[in-house]
Amino acid sequence: MDGVGEPLVSRMQGFGTTIFAEMSALAASTGSINLGQGFPDTDGPPAMLDAAVAAIRSGGNQYPPGPGVPELRAAVAAQRLERYGLEYDPAAEVFVTVGATEGVAASVLALAGPGDEVIVFEPYYDSYAATIALAGAERRAVTLRPSGGRFTFDPDELRAAVGPRTRLILVNSPHNPAGTVFTRAELEAIAAVCREHDLVAVTDEVYEYLTFDGAEHIPLATLDGMRERTVSVSSAGKTFSVTGWKTGWVTAPAAHIRAVQTVKQFVTYAVSAPYQRAAAYALRNELAWVEDLRASLEGKRDRLITGLEAAGFETFRPQGTYFVQADIRPLGFTDGMELARALPGKAGVVAVPTQVFYDDAEAGAHFVRFAFCKKDDVIDEAVERLRHLG
Numbered sequence: 095m096d097g098v099g100e101p102l103v104s105r106m107q108g109f110g111t112t113i114f115a116e117m118s119a120l121a122a123s124t125g126s127i128n129l130g131q132g133f134p135d136t137d138g139p140p141a142m143l144d145a146a147v148a149a150i151r152s153g154g155n156q157y158p159p160g161p162g163v164p165e166l167r168a169a170v171a172a173q174r175l176e177r178y179g180l181e182y183d184p185a186a187e188v189f190v191t192v193g194a195t196e197g198v199a200a201s202v203l204a205l206a207g208p209g210d211e212v213i214v215f216e217p218y219y220d221s222y223a224a225t226i227a228l229a230g231a232e233r234r235a236v237t238l239r240p241s242g243g244r245f246t247f248d249p250d251e252l253r254a255a256v257g258p259r260t261r262l263i264l265v266n267s268p269h270n271p272a273g274t275v276f277t278r279a280e281l282e283a284i285a286a287v288c289r290e291h292d293l294v295a296v297t298d299e300v301y302e303y304l305t306f307d308g309a310e311h312i313p314l315a316t317l318d319g320m321r322e323r324t325v326s327v328s329s330a331g332k333t334f335s336v337t338g339w340k341t342g343w344v345t346a347p348a349a350h351i352r353a354v355q356t357v358k359q360f361v362t363y364a365v366s367a368p369y370q371r372a373a374a375y376a377l378r379n380e381l382a383w384v385e386d387l388r389a390s391l392e393g394k395r396d397r398l399i400t401g402l403e404a405a406g407f408e409t410f411r412p413q414g415t416y417f418v419q420a421d422i423r424p425l426g427f428t429d430g431m432e433l434a435r436a437l438p439g440k441a442g443v444v445a446v447p448t449q450v451f452y453d454d455a456e457a458g459a460h461f462v463r464f465a466f467c468k469k470d471d472v473i474d475e476a477v478e479r480l481r482h483l484g
Contacts, residue, residue, distance in 0.1 A: 109224045113450045117434065124438040127476045129398075129464045130446045132270070132416040135472065138334040138376070139383040145375040146339075149368035158367040160359050161351075162190025162343065166374040170343045173377050178313050180321065186348040189355055190370060192362045193340035194300045197327035197354075199225040200361065201296045201344060202262065204353035205325070206231040210261035215247060217271050217451030217458055219298070222264055234260070235453040238272050243411060245272035245419070249283040256291050263293050265314055268301035271448055271463045272419060273412020275309040285317040294350070295320065299328045300342075301415045303384050306392040309413035315345075325350050330373040332416070333384055335467075339369040391416070391466065394473060398466040401477025416467040419448060423460050425483060430462045437462075441479045 100107065114131045121128035137143060161167065167184040174180040182188055191197035199221065206212050208230035214222050216235040226233045234255045238245040265284060267276040276284075288295050295314050302311045315324040329342030344354055398418055399409045408421035427433045430447035437443055448461035466473060 105227045105230060106224070109227065112220055113446055114220075117444050117446055120435070120438055121444040124442070124444075126438040126442045126444045127472060127479070128444045129466075129468065129473075129476055130434075130444040132465045132467060133337045134335045134467045135469055136335065138336045139380040142334060142336075142372050142376040142380055146368050146372035149371040154367045154371060156367070157364050158370060160364050161355060162188070162365065163367060163370045163374070166190055166341075166343070166370040166377075169374040169377040170345065174313075174326075174345055178316055180313065180315055180345070182345045183348070187345060187351055189344045189346075189351050189358070190365050191327075191342045191344060191354075191358060192365050193331060194298060194327045194329040194342040195221050196340075196358065196362065197329070197342045197344045198222065198264070198296060198298055199228070200354045200358040201325045201327065201346075201350075202226060202231070202264070203229050204357045205294055205296070205350070206261045209259060211257060211259045213252070213255050213260060213263040213293075215264075215266065215269070216453055217448050217461075218264070219266060219270050220451060222266075231261070232259075233453070237452070237454060237457055238269070238274060239457070240410060244413065245269070245274045245410065246280065252283060252287055256287060256293070260291060260293060263288060263295050264298070265295055266298040267314075268299075268305055268309075268311060268412075268414025270301065270415050271417050271446070271451060273410065273415050273417055275305050275311055275413040278312055281312055281314055281317060285314060285320050288323055289319050293323070295324045297324060297326045299326055300332045302328055303333050303381075304388055304391055304416070305414040306388075306395060307411075307413060311414070322347055325354070330369075330376065334373070334376050334380065335387065336369075339366070339373070341365055341369045341373045394466040394468070394470065397470060398464060398473050398477065401473065402464065402480065405477060405480040405483060407480075416465050418464050418466060419461050420445075420464060421460055422462055428460055430459055434462055437483075441483050443476045443479050 117130035167188040171184040210231040325346040331337040406425045410419045434447040445462040449455040449458040452458040
């Protein structure tokens with residue numbers, strides 16, 4: 095291969111191994127406690143797992159319909175109606191994807207292209223930047239900043255980010271990694287921009303059930319004039335603690351679903367049939383289990399925050415998700431990436447540096463993200479180790 099240059103296309107140069115893979119590999123190689131990557135260390139509801147096994151045993155292992163098995167699409171439509179009052183036709187307005195990551199990617203690739211701009215709120219989930227680059231589009235970041243103990247945005251900065259080439263706005267609420275659940279007022283500000291500039295919103299709602307302290311998840315599609323211009327994405331992974339199943343879905347007007355399907359069918363074509371059937375069962379039968387999970391996670395959040403603050407970190411109490419943002423400056427550190435890479439050696443714990451989720455890395459340089467979706471004894475051992483960090 096002498097003389098052959100970099101094979102990676104230029105728009106994807108700079109996107110190497112994800113920070114989650116890097117930090118999880120570091121945890122494994124050092125024997126550290128992994129509070130970096132957001133996956134639970136316990137499984138979802140047993141009856142849902144049994145439903146997946148039964149689907150496999152019953153012979154449902156060949157290609158399912160490309161848009162998804164009918165029972166899951168019907169269950170998703172029922173969930174959106176019962177929980178949010180949003181009515182979707184399961185045959186034309188619900189589409190199943192390989193997790194929410196593919197749902198977001200297929201939506202962006204279908205609806206934005208070269209010359210278009212996509213607005214994101216930073217810090218943003220890392221796949222957003224890569225997906226926008228794959229589309230040949232450009233991202234415009236609006237920064238979430240600490241205010242009143244939570245992260246929020248300046249509506250004037252959002253309006254200023256819109257230009258003549260803006261096509262989409264990507265909205266993640268409950269927000270990973272900031273932990274913010276956008277209020278109705280914040281969502282109204284986003285909706286007003288979408289209506290005024292004829293933008294489509296792609297909403298990542300995977301943590302829709304995992305909110306704390308009474309915070310309410312409000313789908314952007316429920317606001318006036320937004321159902322027809324919103325592509326909503328969610329999944330079974332976070333709701334039912336089966337992140338490895340990679341079973342997600344998109345709900346949107348039929349024309350938008352056709353656009354998403356046009357992309358997705360040439361990437362993965364279909365999604366695991368047994369997992370789809372088990373997810374359909376869970377949406378109809380296991381939401382009480384999810385409420386128990388939510389309450390448990392709220393307690394784990396508080397457990398981790400107490401330990402982090404005892405170790406000297408300043409923390410921001412998340413209103414949702416799996417994650418706590420911690421300011422490292424009270425401990426004398428200023429570079430989150432440097433600390434995250436040194437933390438396994440210093441304390442035997444792995445975290446994720448938040449700066450990798452910013453265009454303006456300096457804005458997030460002093461934050462690291464810790465996951466609390468772990469067993470209590472794992473959290474306790476991690477914070478005990480971190481007590482000796484300063």
